[in-house]
Amino acid sequence: MILIFFTSCGTYFNQPFSTNKARIGESTSKKSIIDSITPLKETIVGVYKFRDQTGQYKPVLNGSTFSTAVTQGGTSILLKSLEESKWFTPIERENIGNLLNERQIIRSTRQEYSKNNKDQVTSIPPLLFAGIILEGGVVSYDSNIITGGSGARYFGVGGSTEYREDRITIYLRAVSTSSGRILKNIYVSKTILSQGISANLFRYVKLQRLLEVETGVTKNEPAQLAVKEAIDKAVELLIIEGIIDGLWKPKGGKPTVDLVKEKYIEEKAAAATTALYDRKLEDKRGKVAINLEGAAIIPNNDYGDATEKLGVNGSVKFYFKKPGFNINLGASYFELENKNNFKDQFLSLDINVGYDILPYDNLTPFVYAGFGAVSNNKKINYFDSLKFQFGGGIEYLPIKNLGIKLFAEQNLLFTDDIDRLVQGKWNDFYYKIGLGLNFYIGKPYNSVKPVMFE
Missing domain, CATH: 2.40.160.20 (Porin)
Known part of the structure; x- marks a missing residue:
């Protein structure tokens, strides 16, 4: 209860009292194994869609809502993560129809005006094609996987804390366009935390004089940032496992590959001993x-x-x-x-x-x-x-x-x-x-x- 209370105090003492201007989007990526590793050559990839596959609506206390619990812009988030990784060159495939229509307009316009200008170039450069396409999506949104709280009240004075965790799961797979073989399939999960604290006072200070005071704050982790963090992690794992399996080559050769493999084995071992609720399933006691x-x-x-x-x-x-x-x-x-x-x-x-x-x-x-x-x-x-x-x-x-x-x-x-x-x-x-x-x-x-x- 004490830990949750002081964790939530940061929100309580930074309550918004005025509107904020637009700003650059929040950064969710943490320190990664591949931060100091660069590729020999960027890989061209295409993403047709990476969307919500859960069909999950936002949970409400009463009734129903048509607002989805997961962002529908997963493709845009994935393209941004691929660009930031510096390992991939993403190309437009989600709205390929719009791109082809615009290219047709360019071609038709140049042909029409080339009749009066012999030096007019009517052809346009060819489209890039991808050797790998990325598929997948958000496959699960589990609400209230763990809920709880605590509180106390004595002589009209009380306080309470509450928390709730949701969980999203995504899959990302790399598919070869030449053979259709699935080269890599990545699985990542991320929890979404909601916290609330409240305190109140209810007491008669004099006859027919009642003092009532209430305060509190609720903090909800944005689901969009949770999806972005999970996608960032999936792209990171795609790069790391691809380096280990020889799908892409890093600068530095075999020593760099060995270093990536060593660090990834440590992370894989830590993940293997972590249960659903971040419980470390590791025997910490000697015989x-x-x-x-x-x-x-x-x-x-x-x-x-x-x-x-x-x-x-x-x-x-x-x-x-x-x-x-x-x-x-x-x-x-x-x-x-x-x-x-x-x-x-x-x-x-x-x-x-x-x-x-x-x-x-x-x-x-x-x-x-x-x-x-x-x-x-x-x-x-x-x-x-x-x-x-x-x-x-x-x-x-x-x-x-x-x-x-x-x-x-x-x-x-x-x-x-x-x-x-x-x-x-x-x-x-x-x-x-x-x-x-x-x-x-x-x-x-x-x-x-x-x-x-x-």
């Missing part, structure tokens, strides 16, 4: 983890007035073949105390089987359960009681192989005399609430395998 914890120990036994005491724990965690499952071997040293009644120190040895619910995410919930034995520190040579423990928490990875975790654990003893008092029908037990660090060692099981090219 073994050393865990150090500090925890507050709270007894629940036959005495009252339980006192929280600090305990420490060290363990080693081993991951199975599947990243989520693991086994944990640990030892704890802690103290149990009931004010004015009971106080003693203990050592426990535990074995747990755990599962990371989202093993590829930086923020990972986890659960675990297992058995252990607890010993009175004054009688270290034998164990007073076996126990069953279970717990859960959440772990955050600021960097690879380092986790910060917050957890809570319940320990159920198999005896009622751990506090040297047998009373009631329930056995003694105690809670642990703590904070810990996980240091991961070794390579993960599911390392990313880059896509190799022949």
